[in-house]
Amino acid sequence: MLIIDGKKTAADIRRELHDRVAALSARHGRPPGLAVILVGDDPASQVYVRNKEKACAETGIVSRGIRLSAGVSQHELEAAILELNADPAIDGILLQLPLPRGLDSQCCLNLIDPAKDVDGFHPVNMGRLALGLPGPRPCTPAGVMVLLERHGIGVAGKKAVVVGRSNIVGKPLALMLLHANATVTVCHSRTAGLAGEVRSAELVFAAVGRPGFITADMVRPGAVVVDVGINRTDTGLAGDCDFEGLKGVASAMTPVPGGVGPMTIAQLLTNTVDVWLARTLKD
Ligand SMILES: Nc1nc(=O)c2c([nH]1)NC[C@@H]1CN(c3ccc(C(=O)N[C@@H](CCC(=O)O)C(=O)O)cc3)C=[N+]21
Numbered sequence: 001m002l003i004i005d006g007k008k009t010a011a012d013i014r015r016e017l018h019d020r021v022a023a024l025s026a027r028h029g030r031p032p033g034l035a036v037i038l039v040g041d042d043p044a045s046q047v048y049v050r051n052k053e054k055a056c057a058e059t060g061i062v063s064r065g066i067r068l069s070a071g072v073s074q075h076e077l078e079a080a081i082l083e084l085n086a087d088p089a090i091d092g093i094l095l096q097l098p099l100p101r102g103l104d105s106q107c108c109l110n111l112i113d114p115a116k117d118v119d120g121f122h123p124v125n126m127g128r129l130a131l132g133l134p135g136p137r138p139c140t141p142a143g144v145m146v147l148l149e150r151h152g153i154g155v156a157g158k159k160a161v162v163v164g165r166s167n168i169v170g171k172p173l174a175l176m177l178l179h180a181n182a183t184v185t186v187c188h189s190r191t192a193g194l195a196g197e198v199r200s201a202e203l204v205f206a207a208v209g210r211p212g213f214i215t216a217d218m219v220r221p222g223a224v225v226v227d228v229g230i231n232r233t234d235t236g237l238a239g240d241c242d243f244e245g246l247k248g249v250a251s252a253m254t255p256v257p258g259g260v261g262p263m264t265i266a267q268l269l270t271n272t273v274d275v276w277l278a279r280t281l282k283d
């Protein structure tokens with residue numbers, strides 16, 4: 001079984017982006033700028049945001065961390081977003097999710113300038129994705145597509161099953177697979193005969209958020225399995241798939257950690273460079 005190395009692929013992409021940014025910064029007058037808004041002190045979110053800032057530094061992207069207390073009001077948070085929308089040095093804005101209780105994330109996402117929306121979560125950019133029009137794409141599913149491409153794993157004409165229908169992973173991933181000409185089934189908690197659906201797939205994408213949910217008996221021999229799950233368990237970070245059990249069944253599989261996670265950050269950097277190029281070419 002091939003272990004699909006997301007860590008290495010993400011490092012390749014960071015190096016390529018670094019070289020592009022270095023070559024283009026003079027012509028574009030300034031380096032790319034990314035603002036990351038972190039509300040509250042959730043330890044997992046702090047780790048993610050630190051990793052994003054480190055990856056920016058490595059790539060030549062100037063990152064600005066906006067740290068707000070968990071007690072910030074909806075109005076104050078919205079004011080911070082509007083200020084970043086108006087700031088010419090900021091190309092990309094990322095609002096780290098989930099927000100603490102009492103804050104309305106969709107209202108905040110709706111306020112981010114779609115031209116600076118490096119998460120691709122604004123309704124306009126989700127609409128562009130649904131229509132197949134260009135625009136920033138959600139980082140995790142876009143990173144999954146790049147990971148497959150760079151491993152020569154084609155999806156056109158293949159039967160793909162996506163388990164999970166979240167707005168940030170399952171739903172956009174299903175649309176991306178569809179645009180890449182896969183035949184796509186989306187399964188969720190109310191799917192009847194879920195195991196049978198998964199077993200019929202040549203490509204399995206697990207984004208449920210339950211450790212070990214996808215077991216060997218559910219997977220067709222030779223299938224490619226992409227594990228999008230990030231679950232913090234007593235024994236450490238775990239995906240949604242029984243990795244050990246699947247070793248004898250799948251032809252290729254992404255590990256957790258070291259699979260999709262690093263690709264999510266690489267795609268955030270790619271989206272930031274893309275919006276920077278689009279914005280600096282305009283003025
Ligand atoms: N607005 C927003 N955009 C996001 O893209 C976003 C978010 N909010 N909130 C949280 C989720 C989760 N996410 C991950 C990013 C990197 C790793 C990652 O690098 N994982 C490493 C391990 C890191 C660790 O040890 O925790 C790996 O899988 O190898 C994982 C998960 C982005 N998210």
Ligand SMILES: [Mg+2]
Binds near residue numbers: 207229
């Ligand atoms: Mg998830």
